[in-house]
Amino acid sequence: MQYWLMKSEPDDVSIDDLMASPNHTTAWYGVRNYQARNFMRDQMQPGDGVLFYHSSCPQPGIAGLAVIASGPYPDASQFDPNSHYHDPKATQEQPRWISIDVQGTQKTRLLPLAEMRSIAALEDMLVLQKGSRLSITPVTPAQWKAIVTLLA
DNA sequence: GCCAACGTTGGC
């Protein structure tokens, strides 16, 4: 059992979009970074906890909680020539990119990035480090507990 | 729009 933070642009998929999806579940598509892909492929397990983070928006921060709801499978958007995420080097036989299902469990109050930075227990969070851009980062049990307690 | 930081590409 591990914990993760996953960034989503709310203009694309917001916490409200996630909670409005069938069974509160959606495919996490469009990851085009090998490190993030490898987390999905090699480490994420159904039942892992997810902090759902809104990025590239007026109020960046944690907007809800979710769980991993499937194992890895090929990201369909890599095969779609009309998709922004199309990858001409990917084939059905040898896909490069991975999706995983994410199920929302709770929309929380927004925990803004600035507030996260003010919490001592979170100072080592990867997403708060200078230059951090990874869209998927591991979260420690202590960090998870601090955030869930704060948002309860 | 700016800019720092990081990742990828491709010539050599």
Added chain:
DNA sequence: GCCAACGTTGGC
């Protein structure tokens, strides 16, 4: 394998 150039991310 090096590294410059370019593209992307994402907060501000």
